[in-house]
Amino acid sequence: xxxxxxxxxxxxxxxxxxxxxxxxxxKTFSNGTVALNNMSLDIRQGEFVSLLGPSxxxxxxxxxxxxxxxxxxxxxxxxxxxxxxxxxxxxxxxFQEPTLMPWATVFGNVWLPLRLKGVSKKAxxxxxxEALQGVGLEQFADSYPRELSGGMKMRVxxxxxxxxxxxxxxxxxxxxxxxxITRFKLNNDLLRLWETFGWTVIFVxxxxxxxxxxxxxxxxxxxxxxxxxxxxxxxxxxxxxETFRTSSVYAGFCRDVSDALHKAMIVGDHL
Amino acid sequence: xxxxxxDKHAIAPAPQSVPLDAEELKRARAARREAxxxxxxxxxxxVLSVYFWDRLCVWNEIPHYxxxxxxxxxxxxxxxxxxxxxxxxxxxxxxxxxxxxxxxxGLGLAVLFTQSKWIEISFFPFAVILQVxxxxxxxxxxxxxxxxxxxxxxxxxxxxxxxxxxxxxxxGLNSADHNLQNLFRLYGASRWQTLRFLRLxxxxxxxxxxxxxxxxxxxxxxxxxxxxxxxxGSGSGLANQILEASYRLNMPRMFAALILISVTGILxxxxxxxxxxxxxxxxxxxxxxxxM
Numbered sequence: 152x153x154x155x156x157x158x159x160x161x162x163x164x165x166x167x168x169x170x171x172x173x174x175x176x177x178k179t180f181s182n183g184t185v186a187l188n189n190m191s192l193d194i195r196q197g198e199f200v201s202l203l204g205p206s207x208x209x210x211x212x213x214x215x216x217x218x219x220x221x222x223x224x225x226x227x228x229x230x231x232x233x234x235x236x237x238x239x240x241x242x243x244x245x246f247q248e249p250t251l252m253p254w255a256t257v258f259g260n261v262w263l264p265l266r267l268k269g270v271s272k273k274a275x276x277x278x279x280x281e282a283l284q285g286v287g288l289e290q291f292a293d294s295y296p297r298e299l300s301g302g303m304k305m306r307v308x309x310x311x312x313x314x315x316x317x318x319x320x321x322x323x324x325x326x327x328x329x330x331x332i333t334r335f336k337l338n339n340d341l342l343r344l345w346e347t348f349g350w351t352v353i354f355v356x357x358x359x360x361x362x363x364x365x366x367x368x369x370x371x372x373x374x375x376x377x378x379x380x381x382x383x384x385x386x387x388x389x390x391x392x393e394t395f396r397t398s399s400v401y402a403g404f405c406r407d408v409s410d411a412l413h414k415a416m417i418v419g420d421h422l
Numbered sequence: 423x424x425x426x427x428x429d430k431h432a433i434a435p436a437p438q439s440v441p442l443d444a445e446e447l448k449r450a451r452a453a454r455r456e457a458x459x460x461x462x463x464x465x466x467x468x469v470l471s472v473y474f475w476d477r478l479c480v481w482n483e484i485p486h487y488x489x490x491x492x493x494x495x496x497x498x499x500x501x502x503x504x505x506x507x508x509x510x511x512x513x514x515x516x517x518x519x520x521x522x523x524x525x526x527x528g529l530g531l532a533v534l535f536t537q538s539k540w541i542e543i544s545f546f547p548f549a550v551i552l553q554v555x556x557x558x559x560x561x562x563x564x565x566x567x568x569x570x571x572x573x574x575x576x577x578x579x580x581x582x583x584x585x586x587x588x589x590x591x592x593x594g595l596n597s598a599d600h601n602l603q604n605l606f607r608l609y610g611a612s613r614w615q616t617l618r619f620l621r622l623x624x625x626x627x628x629x630x631x632x633x634x635x636x637x638x639x640x641x642x643x644x645x646x647x648x649x650x651x652x653x654x655g656s657g658s659g660l661a662n663q664i665l666e667a668s669y670r671l672n673m674p675r676m677f678a679a680l681i682l683i684s685v686t687g688i689l690x691x692x693x694x695x696x697x698x699x700x701x702x703x704x705x706x707x708x709x710x711x712x713x714m
Contacts, residue, residue: 220604244608250601253705254623263619267611295705315609 209377520579528587579643590632594625
């Protein structure tokens with residue numbers, strides 16, 4: 152863990168050009184639901200951005216559009232830092248469920264992204280073990296997913312996202328199904344990994360407290376139709392830990408974000 | 423069939439020095455009784471029914487050409503082993519041949535169906551037609567059109583056996599977790615990679631379920647086809663032995679052949695169960711022993 156890249160600490164977090172940029176994205180589903188309405192968003196390199204909003208505000212849809220799992224009805228996604236026509240972006244995705252293959256060991260699950268790129272088990276071994284070490288599961292390499300607790304499964308899922316050394320990590324309410332104690336622990340792990348690897352993270356959540364604790368930028372969204380209503384900076388310094396979680400600065404940010412979210416929901420109710 | 427996983431989590435045996443209280447002793451005894459009973463009870467029932475069968479013959483003075491005593495059936499089994507074993511081998515050849523073709527064909531067709539919706543739409547109805555038409559009704563036609571009796575028998579047994587594999591595997595291949603499918607897409611997996619690393623493993627429990635049914639059906643198919651073919655001579659199987667023995671009112675031999683068929687069926691069933699257990703024991707819910 153010591154010899155990891157350490158390029159994007161918060162001192163130079165905001166580089167000039169965005170890593171990904173959404174331009175006027177709208178998405179209407181075939182049943183007529185408007186999931187996203189004219190959403191524009193620049194995600195800059197090294198940012199930890201939370202998309203926060205009530206259910207139905209299109210935050211998960213936005214994430215799926217960035218991964219091209221869903222295509223937008225109008226608008227486009229641009230990757231200014233990559234050469235045009237590059238089909239595969241260096242991104243990883245963590246789902247709400249751990250989404251592990253039950254028939255494969257922890258090692259096999261983490262190996263998967265490399266295996267799909269044709270890396271043999273032997274060649275992948277060190278990288279897989281390094282990723283497992285990153286989440287503290289190196290001793291469970293030969294276990295099967297069902298032998299693990301919910302939090303440990305989520306860690307495996309994060310290790311699988313780590314193993315390809317992505318530039319952009321997309322997380323779709325990854326800790327929503329976990330208990331609070333496990334969630335706090337994984338929050339800390341995630342922050343530690345983010346600071347070590349210098350990723351850009353887009354984190355979808357419906358928890359004000361989680362988003363304030365993790366991110367340096369919160370994009371508040373409203374539902375019906377899904378749209379961005381507020382873009383807030385959380386400029387508290389990293390590393391953040393339990394002292395930050397109990398500080399008045401944290402409480403202040405939580406209040407601001409809650410207010411913004413509340414306004415967004417009232418606006419939504421009038422529509 | 424204890425599992426290593428279950429063992430790992432099992433409560434360690436209580437240290438001998440600590441005396442068990444009455445409640446614990448009762449629970450331990452109940453557990454032991456269940457473990458023994460699971461094996462002993464079916465055997466006791468079997469022995470009792472064979473004994474009752476024997477007594478029935480003696481008490482009612484039933485002649486052996488109506489209902490032979492179990493002892494006589496067993497003697498016949500040994501005495502006629504020369505004829506019966508050849509018949510058994512012939513039947514086994516057809517059964518396992520059909521099962522093999524059914525497995526390969528069912529699996530192959532299922533993969534083909536899931537690769538292209540159009541292939542599935544075009545051909546699935548015909549698979550259903552093959553399945554719903556009683557084999558006994560098509561067997562005479564097949565045996566007329568196909569010159570080789572062995573080939574005819576194989577085709578009949580295959581028709582009966584392949585459908586459960588086809589339909590189960592198709593279902594299994596389509597039941598791969600959607601998030602995992604998305605993940606594979608995200609990582610740019612090819613169609614072949616998705617099939618090999620995701621769809622095939624996900625369909626394994628379904629496929630094995632189909633295989634269990636197909637194992638029994640291929641034996642039934644083989645026997646039915648033999649009855650229809652009614653051939654005598656070197657290629658004849660157990661069904662032919664039953665037919666021939668019935669013409670001669672050789673009841674003991676009929677029973678002996680019947681027992682061989684049953685035992686074969688049981689062995690096929692057990693080996694399929696074992697295969698399924700071996701392949702799934704590490705991960706699938708069906709093969710895990712739960713701690714209560």
